[in-house]
Amino acid sequence: MSPEKAQAYWKENISTIIKLLVVWFVVSFGCGILFINELNAIEISGVKLGFWFAQQGAIYFFVVLIFVYVNKMSAIDEKYGVSE
């Protein structure tokens, strides 16, 4: 693999990770902690939204994020011909 191609691959990898980590931060630290009071104003069946994010919701998002990452990376690996 040429150095230019390796660099392009790495760049795409980094930008994928950054995008996904932004979501990771928003659902946990954002919704579950920093804006918990604001979100708690919204209530569904007795459960305040901020409370739900901190105690359950963020975890569902984490799982989805990892599988989105796996799929994206597989596609990128394929594109650059570095899949195993």
Next chain:
Amino acid sequence: MELQSLIYLFVGVSFAVYIGIALWAKAGSTKEFYVAGGGVHPVANGMATAADWMSAASFISLAGIISFKGSFGGAYLMGWTGGYVLLAMLLAPYLRKFGKFTVPDFVGDRYYSDVARTVAVVAVIFISFTYVAGQMRGVGIVFSRFLQVDVNTGVFIGMGIVFFYSVLGGMKGITYTQVAQYVVMIFAYMIPAIFISLQVTDTFIPQMGLFAQTTFEFSDGVKMIPEGTFLLHALDAAVTDLGFQAYTEPGSIKNMFLLTTALMLGTAGLPHVIVRFFTVPTVKDARISAGWALVFIAIMYTTISSVAAFSRINLIKNVQNVEYKAFVNGESKHIDGTTNNGAWFKTWETAGLIAWTDINGDGKIQYAKGAAFDGAKGKPKYDGTNIAEDGHRLTTNPAASKNDGSIQNELYVDRDIMVLANPEIANLPNWVIAFIAAGGLAAALSTAAGLLLVIASAISHDLLGQVIFKDKETGKSTMSEKSELMWARISAVAAIGVAGYLGINPPGFVAQVVAFAFGLAAAAFFPTIILGVFDKRMNKEGAIAGILTGLIFTFAYIIYFVFMGGDKADYLFGIAPSGIGTIGTILHLIVAFVVSRSTPPPPQEIQDLVESIRIPSGVGEAHDH
């Protein structure tokens, strides 16, 4: 069948399965011993990682902690799951491509330094031992309560079992045993959770029970809370009536933020978790495996919030204002006329994890905010085995009455028993209770084994093989494969001995000690691995300075404030010790960056190594040097 026989049956069968697997999966080479031969299927590895990860603390204590802390407890739930996202994206794939056996391997090779390797070995051993002490206490609790044996005997039995499959089978034995342990653990957790969810909210899926309405009317001691109230409304109303902060009210945002961060970074930096990703065949499998691990963890972790809420409401409903004598003799009734059997209260009182003192002399239990006992963090000091006329255990340090008209708390409940006592409180069938005992043991043993293996390989592979018996010229270990394997087994035996000692003579602050392990893992390993992959310019000077800064700062802060009685008022920016690992991590990053930029860049071959671990293709099997 009688409860006790059922417990023996369930625990006995599960132990027989673990031993059977150990015999089947005996390790024949160092590669099998350290990384299970590198050929574990990603789903099986995910399951084993989940069992390795979910410790006695998760299984036994976490719901209890959240039950009493309420909203703030979300820090633990997010912190102990969110770290897997970091693992999947920032660590696992590159470490797998790197393709060695241990975390000190990576640190030593990437930073071309045996000093760095040795520092890493010491940190690995320290972190893992603090963690394993907590597991052994968990084994002791379960044994003493459910199998009616002495705690020490319990620890010995636990040591024997772990000895068998970790010394014989190494990582291979552990991995396949953990798959079985995960299955036992998850059923043991979910079955009672489903039963209780049905009981409290008439909802089959516990996660949804949080959104449901209560199925009963109960009194919190101040007012009646009618049937059909939303679960969290009922809970908020009850706990605020008793003087506590509302269950859904968040605590300190700052400390919640820092604790969550420290737990996430710690999760991603814990050696016994990282090493799991060396055991799968390819880089892609390492990514997928992190995903599966989180799926298996999430099944339990999303249930915990509901179990926490159910058990708090059940506690209030069952004990508030009941007459002690009638309660423990099974003669008490709920408002709807069903029996409120307090036999469980008596059992846990005998085990020393619950205590009642009749401060107002009305013969009834009152539960509210405030300590029922003076000193010792509100814990009871039992007066030997002496009991009062009504049968409750006497204590020597009951608190004085507040006499201000509010409800005076008379009850001490150890957080650790909420999950274990739950099925009894809810009057579930005996086999469910027996299952819980087997599950608690599976949780403690699986984590202990994973930790012990990491300690053993740090000694035999990293310290002996890569530092002490290293041939200066070839850079290879002078030990033969066979003697390294023997040393790995000897180290495992020694580690089990130390762990057993810690289990029998537990440091009196197990919970803090585990938080300690996380803070140190976050401050020591997480940044150094991330920088090793993502910053090609990072050199050995930067790495060593960073690790030492992170370790020493975090260590000193925790020692000073947790173990030397430092005053809360002196906290740095009001940061609690449990969250200080976050600050340690930041300091590590800054110091490493500054030092590396003012010292020469790493040699070309190291820069090439970094280039190669960034690209998935061409992964070899996990190999020796």
